[in-house]
Amino acid sequence: MLLVPRWVLLSSGFAPLLLIAGWVIAAALEGSAYDPVTQTISVLAAYGASGSWVMTGAFIALGVCHLLTAWGLRAAAAAGRAALA
Template sequence: MRLVPWWALLSSGCAPVLLIGGWNLAEWMQGPGYDPTTRTISVLAAYGMPGYGVMTGMLLVLGACYIVTAFGLRAATLLGRAALAGGGISAMVLTLVPAPPSGGSFGHGAVVTVGFGLLAIWPVLAVDRGARAPWGLRPALARGDGGASWGLRPDVAIAVSAAMCACAVWFLVGLQLQGLPGVAERVLTFAQALWPFLVVVSCWPHQVASEPT
């Protein structure tokens, strides 16, 4: 039995495709008056906007993809999988508290913050401390080629989480200073959608022994 089933590979691979496809379709429906570099994705999902239905459906399916992937990612720790699933639930809850067409919303902002936070920290929480962990769940310490000593190597999960947190700060600063929050948000959400797929891919070649059920 593989560390991840085929359907986890499917769900994780669909997430970034759905995300990009959803916001691009909603932008096309919104028309030329929408500037994706300065306007957030949430505006596209605001109630009454042309792309409201598209974005609502996308968020529901995207959240389901995260949850399914978390359920199937057996190589990750339970805490990391719970954080990934929590990010998926947050995406679904966003459909219940859409952002207003203009201005802010405390409820929407709170759900976005929780979702971004969970999806930013799950890579670190999911790390497998075993010496033979897949590269997507690689620990900071690993055996040398000879197998006799331990040595430092780059911790992929920490680097990914740090990059996501940096993008989140970029997004917040962009909102406050009227910079390019649309670009920052798209980079962040795409990275958070892509990373589960890359983790699943890193686990795919690994086999584990299992007893017949």
């Protein structure tokens, strides 16, 4: 019996991919003004950043993936699902 639906595995798998893709694209749009060694990825979503719309979209997509994963993990304890959500 499958305890976790396949779409939950997809949503949890796409979460880091979407975040990394948003990070790479937004950093490329920002150019040399962004230094990944000294700055966080939140800087890429800041007001005035060249690729802020890309990073903001990636953060929203990441949140949706986490919510979908938490919703679909019915086999997990409620406290763990709430922490993920």
